[in-house]
Amino acid sequence: MKYYQREGLLPAGERTAPNQVAYSGEHVQRVRLIRALLETGGLSIAAAKDVISALDASDAPLSETFEVAQHAMSTPRTKESEPSESARARVAAIVVSRGWAFSADNPGIDAAARALDGLSAIGFDAPDAYLEAYASAAASAAAADLRALSERTSRDAIAELMVVGTVLGDPLFAGLRRVAHEDATHEMFATQSPK
Amino acid sequence: MKYYQREGLLPAGERTAPNQVAYSGEHVQRVRLIRALLETGGLSIAAAKDVISALDASDAPLSETFEVAQHAMSTPRTKESEPSESARARVAAIVVSRGWAFSADNPGIDAAARALDGLSAIGFDAPDAYLEAYASAAASAAAADLRALSERTSRDAIAELMVVGTVLGDPLFAGLRRVAHEDATHEMFATQSPK
Numbered sequence: 001m002k003y004y005q006r007e008g009l010l011p012a013g014e015r016t017a018p019n020q021v022a023y024s025g026e027h028v029q030r031v032r033l034i035r036a037l038l039e040t041g042g043l044s045i046a047a048a049k050d051v052i053s054a055l056d057a058s059d060a061p062l063s064e065t066f067e068v069a070q071h072a073m074s075t076p077r078t079k080e081s082e083p084s085e086s087a088r089a090r091v092a093a094i095v096v097s098r099g100w101a102f103s104a105d106n107p108g109i110d111a112a113a114r115a116l117d118g119l120s121a122i123g124f125d126a127p128d129a130y131l132e133a134y135a136s137a138a139a140s141a142a143a144a145d146l147r148a149l150s151e152r153t154s155r156d157a158i159a160e161l162m163v164v165g166t167v168l169g170d171p172l173f174a175g176l177r178r179v180a181h182e183d184a185t186h187e188m189f190a191t192q193s194p195k
Numbered sequence: 196m197k198y199y200q201r202e203g204l205l206p207a208g209e210r211t212a213p214n215q216v217a218y219s220g221e222h223v224q225r226v227r228l229i230r231a232l233l234e235t236g237g238l239s240i241a242a243a244k245d246v247i248s249a250l251d252a253s254d255a256p257l258s259e260t261f262e263v264a265q266h267a268m269s270t271p272r273t274k275e276s277e278p279s280e281s282a283r284a285r286v287a288a289i290v291v292s293r294g295w296a297f298s299a300d301n302p303g304i305d306a307a308a309r310a311l312d313g314l315s316a317i318g319f320d321a322p323d324a325y326l327e328a329y330a331s332a333a334a335s336a337a338a339a340d341l342r343a344l345s346e347r348t349s350r351d352a353i354a355e356l357m358v359v360g361t362v363l364g365d366p367l368f369a370g371l372r373r374v375a376h377e378d379a380t381h382e383m384f385a386t387q388s389p390k
Contacts, residue, residue: 029316037313070373106374121224133339136335142375143375144329157318172307173332173369
């Protein structure tokens with residue numbers, strides 16, 4: 001809690017006596033949110049700060065809050081190389097073929113293109129069917145995210161889920177994919193000769 | 196390159212003259228792989244080392260290489276809190292309902308449970324339909340991963356794609372989900388009053 005306050009992520013509690021500080025329920029809730037962004041979402045302190053201020057700017061249009069969330073997860077911790085033009089073009093092509101509306105600076109394009117470059121580095125040039133399976137998985141998850149948003153009524157509740165859902169949907173998927181991998185490869189290993 | 200060598204990720208090149216070092220094509224390939232793991236996959240140096248040594252232990256059974264890859268992405272950069280028992284139980288329930296075979300220490304269970312805890316922190320208790328959409332997306336991606344593996348023939352090529360695909364499938368999905376989000380929310384923002 002002290003650490004979050006030093007980093008400017010959390011306001012100080014209310015001093016009620018010389019060595020007593022009172023924290024409201026809202027405070028406790030905020031600590032949980034910060035922990036989720038930093039630990040589970042893996043955001044940097046700077047990115048978490050951006051996200052928190054976007055949440056607190058409750059008069060800002062939702063589309064602005066959304067953009068902050070989109071970019072928060074994409075702020076590289078280390079300096080990242082530019083993806084190759086060919087990988088960017090492949091991602092754009094798959095996205096266009098699905099009829100998705102997107103802006104040129106959507107950080108997802110570069111993130112996906114960098115992953116394709118990494119796969120190419122080991123000689124795996126992802127075939128269309130592979131990319132399409134991932135794009136279709138991403139579309140299903142995004143649709144579930146949108147349904148969840150549409151069930152919230154207040155502007156603040158929508159903004160909060162928009163930000164936190166963007167950040168935490170990634171590890172949710174990654175965790176489930178890990179489990180699905182174990183199931184999928186089970187048969188593959190079963191046919192290997194024992195060692 | 197020097198940095199990777201200092202960190203023990205890459206062997207030194209062959210000294211061909213007092214101030215000349217020769218690098219093989221394999222070396223260059225390896226640098227690309229390391230960069231993909233660290234920058235795009237976001238692995239720590241220690242996790243990348245584990246992955247590289249698993250790749251180089253070419254007499255190890257594939258199931259061992261697979262386990263290293265599974266755990267590499269799950270090595271937390273910061274100390275992570277244990278997920279709640281209720282979140283773990285929900286993830287296990289959804290996975291069991293799909294009939295997936297998995298071991299109790301599959302790191303994906305905790306990763307997904309932590310994400311659920313983070314969502315609960317902002318009052319979003321993910322409904323079953325939400326979790327099922329994510330599980331189904333993870334299953335489709337894992338199936339595409341397995342098809343790609345089955346098209347490789349040598350043990351080393353399979354091991355390499357297993358490791359790198361496990362690590363880079365996450366940012367590939369995350370990037371595409373970002374683009375799908377922009378498309379999905381387009382309509383939502385269009386109905387907001389202009390600001």
